Amino acid sequence: MGGRGRSRTQRKHFSQNRENLWKRSKSDASATDSPADNNNNNAAKSHWEPFKTQNPAFDEYYKEQGIVSSEEWDTFNKFLRTPLPAAFRINSSSQFYKDILFRLENDFMKSLPAEDTDGNAVNAIEVLPWYPDHLAWQSYYSRNQLRKNQALEQFHEFLKLENEIGNITRQEAVSMVPPLFLDVRPDHFVLDMCAAPGSKTFQLLEMIYKLTEPGTLPTGMIIANDLDVQRCNLLIHQTKRMCTANLIVTNHEAQNFPSCHLHKNGENINGPALRQLQFDRVLCDVPCSGDGTLRKAPDMWKKWNAGMGNGLFGLQVQIAMRGLALLKVGGRMVYSTCSMNPMENEAVVAELLRRCKGTVELVDVSTELPQLARRPGIKTWKVRDKGVWLTSYKDVRRNRQAAATPGMFPSGKLYDEISEPDQETANGQTCENSNGTDENGGKLIDDSVAPTSNVEAEVSDLPLERCMRIVPHDQNSGAFFIAVFQKLLPLPAPTPVQRKGTRGESQKQLNEVKEDKNGDDIDVSGEMDVQMSEAAPAASLLDTGICEIPSDADQNKNLVETGTCETPSDADQKKINEQEEKEENKTSDDKADAKTVPDKKRKLQMQGRWRGVDPVIFYKDETVVGKILDFYGIKESFPIKGHLISRNEDTSHVKRIYYVSNSVKEALELNLLGGQQLKIAAVGLKMFERQTSKEGTSAPCLFRISSEGLPLILPHITKQILYASPIDFKHLLQYKSIKFPDFVEPSLREKAAELILGCCVVILRAEGWVQSGSGEDAMPIAIGCWRGRTNVSVMVNANDCQELLERVLALRSDEASEPVADAVPIQESTNDVTIPEANGSDSTVMAPETS
Secondary structure: OOOOOHHHHHHHHHHHHOOOOOOEOOOHHOOOOHHHHHHHHOHHHHHOOOOOOOOOHHHHHHHHOOOOOHHHHHHHHHOOOOOOEEEEEEEEOOOHHHHHHOOOHHHHHHHHEEEEOOEEEEOOOOOOOHHHOHHHHHHHHHHHHHOOOOOHHHHHHHHHHHHHHHEEEEEHHHHHHHHHHOOOOOOOEEEEEEOOOHHHHHHHHHHHHOOOOOOOOOOOEEEEEEOHHHHHHHHHHHHOOOOOEEEEEOOOHHHHHHOOOOOOOOOOOOOOOOOOOEEEEEEEEEOOOOOOOOOOOOOOOOOOOHHHHHHHHHHHHHHHHHHHHHHEEEEEEEEOOOOOOOOOOOOHHHHHHHHHHOOEEEOOOOOOOOOOEEEOOOOEEEEEEEOOOEHHHHHHHHHHOOOOHHOOOOOOOOOOOOOOOOOOOOOOOOOOOOOEOOOOOOOOOOOOOOOOOOOOOOOOOOHHHOOOOEEEHHHHHOOOOEEEEEEOOOOOOOOOOOOOOOOHHHHHHOOOOOOOOOOOOOOOOOOOOOOOOOOHHHHHOOOOOOOOOOOOHHHHOOOOOOOOOHHHHHHHHHHHHHHHHHHHHHHHHHHHHHHOOOOOOOOOHHHHHHHHEOOOEEEOOOOHHHHHHHHHOOOOOOOOOEEEEOOOOOHHOOEEEEEHHHHHHHHHHHHHOOOOOOOEEEEEEEEEEEOOOOHHHOOOEEEEEEOHHHHHHHOOOOOOOEEEEEHHHHHHHHHHEEEEHHOOOOOHHHHHOOOOEEEEEEEEOOOEEEEEOOOOOOOOEEEEEEEEOEEEEOOOOOHHHHHHHHHHHHHEEEOOOOEEOOOOOOOOOOOEEEOOOOOEEEEEEEOOOOO
């Protein structure tokens, strides 16, 4: 899930990169204590204190729903109230993944100390047995413990560095499960509908890059979407570590994601083969209440209430239906939440099956990942609404029919005639009286659970046991729900749901959010007015009453996605206000400049109808491209034409040129012909970057190869290449700039002096040297450099330098047991690389953006 359904406070914590919330600050603790206690216990209040992990409503709700048996309830409860172990995944497409795996198995696994609370020895880290190829690991320690335990400092620094570079991804163990059931292959078109913060998207990219040869790209692609602009930026930062040309990041409401369908009226008859965006695989990890993440977000205990799940039901159905509409026949969609609530899980799955009327099936995946402990989905549940337990839709009071809809119940039946319930007990249920009391005169509080009825709940006749539930105490993890769908036929045409009253009256009722003094149930509708299918364009999709579909003008603003339509947090709103103020000031300055300098006109960037979004333009400056091809000697076998894009309308001021795969190229062409329906936040792999130093302006080629694009283009360049021994390569990484006479190898001095001024690539010549844990087919280690007038300077950021230096130091000679050499500490990270010039002055070149 990644927290899309979290509360306002949790999203604020998430944006501040607070990795673990099991501790609360001194100020928070002091606020709940009396002044006398504060005076008497100042010393005791100087430390962090744990969050309270008690919520009677939570316990009573899930006991009634029967998520786990009564015999194991205490164990289930105990695990929910303990910190979540830290987990991470090795990037299988990384150049050094075998080396990382080797180090984990032969170094950290043996050297890290660990013992449980009883003093018994345990494994500090261990592989997750259900994840393929030993690529996922879990630590006995939580994230907070990893940060504070001095004995684990080296391991923690290792995780931070490798995560920043992109060799590993720190991700909750259960969050890794949904992509595994998608069965993604390199030729698949995949849609991640609610992608931020991006760990699952990164996992999907690893899958399509699996078995891809160096210098080539998979034929498939990933479109990662999220509604929130700020979360899109987080998604971009996360996936940028992958250095991929097969990804498009979009910014849309998931339930209204466009298909870019071209008209079938004869126009564009000679257009691209791709006529509509349809996907082989869809990951539908929807916004949810998130109570499966209680172990890593314990401040949710005090906020949880049953209404959170009810309020999200309609939005979840709507998003999933749109995902099925965009899925190809024969394709697979995974629906998942990090919630334990059947209202967000089995109820949604059952409603999807009913609406699709046999065009999709629920896939039995019980034999896949056999070492993953999971439980079948449940077939019976109850709906709790305003302190009342409901077993079927016929028991719903008329004034609550917008909140408790037929689809929420196991049978999904809609009764034609519903009698007005009286104020007394109906069918043995405890109902709320007009004065807010139960039938015994006791006051009903929405934050508590009303007594249940003895009437048994409905039982669904759908194969919901094919769903899977992951509970914390089975494998010491978080909680998750997963359902796998396969599309058999096109979806049926949309069927309007008849409602009484005008649309305005209905909408007014659906949008009312009623909250009692204890802030319990959220009164929002969960029913859609229109079912979605391929026949229904995105623009005609009606709202569920959860979140109003914005107008075109509203869609151009920075929207903040929340699971329950809450307003942005104070911190988020402050950032949005500051950004809007900057845009206004910038616009005012632009107008002033335009008045002062008539010839210089500045305007806000436009991407089709998306105002303020950088355009996506195919780069067609043949003069510049020709110079790049000639300067680096790029082979004709490497496809360049039509694969280069920029994000600036003024081609004369393009600073970065991006490269896209053939599949992304086709999608962009379709989007242009379809009226630019996609609002693209990021696309392509940064391949070339304009050089801005004095030397750069005098170089034959104005563009250098970026660090991100180097691995892809390296096998295809024939010029501006230097081969360095491990000693010289190590010196480059240590000192960042070396003059020609200072190279150890004479041949390197000569060849460096013979190169043309400008960007060059230095490749580690490793004959006779072996990388730990790597086979003979290991990719060459290379870095982008700048050949100045008298020196060669590294164009790599400090983190990459540090990692590469460790790889070089790990090399061992076949003829000697000693390492290459002892390392000199790397200088502090800087964003600029200083290039000495012949006259002794320095010119500064911007280093590649940090991964």
